[in-house]
Each structure stands twice: as structure tokens, then as C-alpha cells.
Amino acid sequence: MHKKYTPYSLCALLALLLLLPLCLLALLLLRTPTKTSAKDLLSGTEGTDRVILLDPGHGGEDAGAIAASGALEKDLNLQTALLLRDLLVAMGREVRLTRSTDVLLYDPQSDYVGHKKEQDLASRLRMAQETPDALFVSIHMNAYPESRYRGLQVWYSPNDPASALYALGVQEKIRTHLQPENTRRVKRADGGIYLMEHVTSPALLIECGFLSNPEEAASLCDPAYRQQLALLIALSLVECAENAP
Ligand SMILES: [Zn+2]
Known part of the structure; x- marks a missing residue:
């Protein structure tokens, strides 16, 4: 003789079935650490907190590229790097700069411009x-x-395998959110870029755009555009820190 379910036992069974997922959810929440920093939310991991050393190119006597409007690369590099610093610090990262003012980093005794560089x-x-x-x-x-x-x-840089990962992250983030028409690919710096050849830790050099293109130069001179650019670069660096060795 098989057992018959009464209306009461059916109700109890239904209640149990409804409560089970709630109990599992409660257990899951109890196991989840409640103290979550902004950095954890962004990176999702611990132990990947590399110091980020930002290097705004050129400076002082070395203006770098010059736009038709007269805008100087050294100034745009510094303004972009300072924005990037503020964003990365807000995301909980430790950031240093090779320069934070309009200077070229040479011995003041030196008088030959080639030596200064x-x-x-x-x-x-x-x-x-x-x-x-x-x-x-x-x-x-x-x-x-x-x-x-x-x-x-x-x-x-070819000197650390993580360099390519960060480079791909930045290039893809910009293509996805800012420049869908950008088909440029990341490039390994095999020669001709002194710092990429000699820095042994993960290293990348971001050419933010062409000052020789009037339209792009105008964008790069626009603080709102630079904010977008800096935010996307900062996000991609933080996200890549999750996967970098
Ligand atoms: Zn340059």
C-alpha cells in the first residue's frame, strides 16, 4: 500500500521546497566576507597590487610632437598622466610618477641637448x-x-610576459568603448624605444593618439576627452591586474 499525501503534508513539502533556496542563499551570504573595499570591487582579487609608475614622456626643453594648433605633446602627456594618477589612486592603487611638472630629468651641468635627452x-x-x-x-x-x-x-616591452597582457587590455578597452573604428594592434617594442627595451618589469608605452591628425589633436586637447581616455586606461590596468602573473 503506497503512502498518500494529505493536504497538510503537501503544504509542508511545498514550504520546504520554497525555503531550501533561501536557506542556501543565506548560507552563501554568511560565507561571503562583508568587508569589501572599492579596490576589491574593481579588481576582484588580492595580492596583485603592483605599484604603477606613470611616465609622462618628454618635458622641459623637449616638447615632443607639436600639433598644428601649437599644443605640445609634453603638456598633454603630463595632463593625461596626472588624471590617470588621480583615477588609479581613487581605485586604491599606489601610483608614482617619473615627472609631475614640466621638466626634463637631466644633470643641470649638462649643456648639450643630446646629453640632456x-x-x-x-x-x-x-x-x-x-x-x-x-x-x-x-x-x-x-x-x-x-x-x-x-x-x-x-x-x-619584451622583457616581461605580463607587458603584452596589459597592452592588449588597454588597446581592447579603447577599441570597445571609445574608438570602434580603431584597427591598430599592440606592438612589441623590439628596438628603438629605449625604456621599453631596458625596463625589466611589465612595461607599456601608450601613444594616446596622433597630434598630426587635426581632428584627433582637437580631441586630445579637450579635457573631457582626456578624462574619458584616462578612465578607460585606468580601468583596463586595474582589470588586467587580475590576470597578470
Ligand atoms: Zn613622445
């Missing part, structure tokens, strides 16, 4: 070596004799 790069490299586990991020603006070229492009 060499000393400047050596100073930046020394700062990278003094923070050996840092993520080194150079900020530059591009220029080319033909004005039609445009679009952000990231170069990466």
Missing part, C-alpha cells in the same frame, strides 16, 4: 629600477608626416 631617459630608467615590481606606463602622443593616421596604439 640621454640623461633624461637614464633617470626614468633608474626610477623604474628603484621600483622593480612596478607596472611601468609611459604616456605619449603620436605624430606622422601624413595627417590621415589616427588612433591610440600601445607598445609593450
Whole structure:
């Protein structure tokens, strides 16, 4: 004789079935740490807090590329890097800068401009070596004799495999959210970019856009556009820290 369910026992069974997922959810919540920082929410992981060493290219006597409007690359590099610093600090990251003012980093005794440039790069490299586990991020603006070229492009150092991961992250984030027409690919810096060749920790150089393209130069000179750019770069660096070795 098989057992018959009364209306009361059916009700109890239904109540149990309804309560079971709630009990499981409660158990899950109890197991979840309640203290979550903004950094945890952004990165989702612990132990990937590399110091980020931002390197605004050029400075002082070295203006870098010059837009038709007269805007100087060294100033745009610094303004972008300072924005990036503020955003990364707000995300809980430790950030340092190779320069935070309009200077070229050379020995004041030096009078030959070529030597000043060499000393400047050596100073930046020394700062990278003094923070050996840092993520080194150079900020530059591009220029080319033909004005039609445009679009952000990231170069990466061959010395640490994590460099390519960060470079891909930035390039893809910009393509997805800011420049859907940008088909540029990240490039391994095999020669000609001194800091990418010599920095041994993860390192990338972001060419934020072409000052030789009037339309893109106008965007790069627009503080609102630079904020967008800096925010997307900051987010991609923080997100990539989850997966970087
Ligand atoms: Zn440059």
C-alpha cells in the first residue's frame, strides 16, 4: 500500500521546497566576507597590487610632437598622466610618477641637448629600477608626416610576459568603448624605444593618439576627452591586474 499525501503534508513539502533556496542563499551570504573595499570591487582579487609608475614622456626643453594648433605633446602627456594618477589612486592603487611638472630629468651641468635627452631617459630608467615590481606606463602622443593616421596604439616591452597582457587590455578597452573604428594592434617594442627595451618589469608605452591628425589633436586637447581616455586606461590596468602573473 503506497503512502498518500494529505493536504497538510503537501503544504509542508511545498514550504520546504520554497525555503531550501533561501536557506542556501543565506548560507552563501554568511560565507561571503562583508568587508569589501572599492579596490576589491574593481579588481576582484588580492595580492596583485603592483605599484604603477606613470611616465609622462618628454618635458622641459623637449616638447615632443607639436600639433598644428601649437599644443605640445609634453603638456598633454603630463595632463593625461596626472588624471590617470588621480583615477588609479581613487581605485586604491599606489601610483608614482617619473615627472609631475614640466621638466626634463637631466644633470643641470649638462649643456648639450643630446646629453640632456640621454640623461633624461637614464633617470626614468633608474626610477623604474628603484621600483622593480612596478607596472611601468609611459604616456605619449603620436605624430606622422601624413595627417590621415589616427588612433591610440600601445607598445609593450619584451622583457616581461605580463607587458603584452596589459597592452592588449588597454588597446581592447579603447577599441570597445571609445574608438570602434580603431584597427591598430599592440606592438612589441623590439628596438628603438629605449625604456621599453631596458625596463625589466611589465612595461607599456601608450601613444594616446596622433597630434598630426587635426581632428584627433582637437580631441586630445579637450579635457573631457582626456578624462574619458584616462578612465578607460585606468580601468583596463586595474582589470588586467587580475590576470597578470
Ligand atoms: Zn613622445
